[in-house]
Amino acid sequence: MSEKGRIIYVCDGCGTPGVTREAWAAWDVETQAWVLTEMFDYAFCHSCHRRTQLVERAVEGE
Template identity: 45%
Template structure:
């Protein structure tokens, strides 16, 4: 940076932003047709040389249920609740 072109740090906090609050609710993912929890989504992973493991890169909308062997929509629900919301 050239002399006299000092960047102002006014209004910038040295403390990191607080972590988002964790929800107390645990979720379940179920098949919209047979209500099974044995569901999966299409995804891709990338190899991390640093971690020496596969890292999830992206999760796609396509979903499949192994129990009823159908393409499905995943219903997200809160464990202990009778209500669910279709995903995708």
């Protein structure tokens, strides 16, 4: 097991965690669910309502 604590991704501009990444999902017949098959660098902040850079931070209090 890793000694590293959990991380969170936040917006480079406003620092909030309301960020998403562009990705492809494909239907998996076995599990009957959409599964991520590809993730892209494009990140969007839903607070700033524009493209952003993701910043990796340690989860506070851990």
